[in-house]
Amino acid sequence: MEEYTVYLFYDIENDGIRNKIAETCKDYGLERIQFSGFSGILAKNKREELFLKLSSLISNKAGKLLMLPVCERDIKAKKEIIQERASDSAQG
């Protein structure tokens, strides 16, 4: 089964559902990369299983979710900024 990098981003208003989505992503071994964004490596069947679980969590509630499989070539072309919160003292 081919494994593939997957990115997952969501906008979910309901705190309970949003937290369950994050927990479910972690259960599938995905890593949190933003507040409402995860990524990791998943086989296609696991990816589809995860999407079904997340759909069922959101059910008919308002929300958006994007699951995006991304090939190695595109991963190499990604650009990223990751800056943790600076302490006030460090900013002088």
Place this chain on the structure above:
Amino acid sequence: MEEYTVYLFYDIENDGIRNKIAETCKDYGLERIQFSGFSGILAKNKREELFLKLSSLISNKAGKLLMLPVCERDIKAKKEIIQERASDSAQG
């Protein structure tokens, strides 16, 4: 110049910077797909120009930003949930 779909997601605490990032994405013709997520078609030079502008907006402030070019094959495999807020009356 090859054009390519690009996805852009960010976590930025500072409201002013976050708003400027959204405005800059719109200036480049990207469409808002989530609260802090845009996508659209950009040639490589425009994509790099946009990334430089966004980097300069964030400067040394805390924040995360991911710019992800995604090929047509992967776009076809994306899965998405888009549910607008339901009115209370509609939920019975």
